[in-house]
Amino acid sequence: MAARSLPPLNALRAFEAFGRRGRMTLAADELCVTHGAISRQIRQLEDHLGVALTEGPRNRLALTETGLTLAQALTQALDQIEAALPQRAGAGDAALVVSCLPTFAMKWLIPRLPDFVAAHPEIPVRIVESNGPFDFRADGVDLSIRMRLPHAPPSPDADVAPFLKHAVGPVASPGLAAQVHDLESLAKLPRLHTRTFLESWAEWEAAAGLVLPPATVNRQFDHYFYMLEAAAAGLGVALSPFAFVENDLAAGRLVAPLGLVPGQAEVCALTPRGRASRAARRFRDWLVAQGAATPAPPGSQQMVEPGAAKPLTLSRPAL
Known part of the structure; x- marks a missing residue:
């Protein structure tokens, strides 16, 4: 049998990671190498094949049609190799454990989850509620969903994939909103x-x-989802991230009479640095696609004079 004529496997792996993640930095983080190493491997692959696999400016490289075809084939091939690898006893039946902010899980993630289940019926998903710190290994977590600022220090043990922008503003029942x-x-x-x-x-x-005068009535609730149900019931005006009220706004249960302020914080998927399982990578990529498909929040033109609004920075992601 003739020897296989294949390009260097490291170059193929680097190119597949770039094609799947869409950015050199994300591919570099996944493979625990530098951005420059990924770039060199891709150039080496292009030289070996004699075709262009990428195009565009260096800071916004995209796949050519040939590159897209190759990247998709490589992802399928590597998935098949990973699936064929021997597993520890009982590992094949383990669920993908996703640690998630409770209200985000209830209001944004779970309503979309049937789409992932339909696309990947072989991956059982278990959502666990958590607001605080976590440890991938000690807590048995495969992927975590948290809010982070874009310029937060990099996590030493996690690859971070932002997938949803943040916006926040007052929401109320239609009856109360009519008074605002x-x-x-x-x-x-x-x-x-x-x-x-x-x-x-x-x-x-x-x-x-802006500065609001003190409220004549304040009502407190233990969790965001209690507060939002109270707002829908007409008990007052709540301040909420858009992700928590997207469906309620669309259904008319809640109204954002003054719009929402765009924020700096992003909702991110965290996976073990360089060790994400195939199921976790599929879920992360699905989150990115779902985030891109999420509609924009209501605007904030009525809230302040044009240009006066500043980005909102959350001091902590206790949502």
């Missing part, structure tokens, strides 16, 4: 709070460049 015409009318209504993030109103005011 400006900030003065908003200030007269009961104000709802969640004990997991009592600073939310103050941070929103600072970000939007």
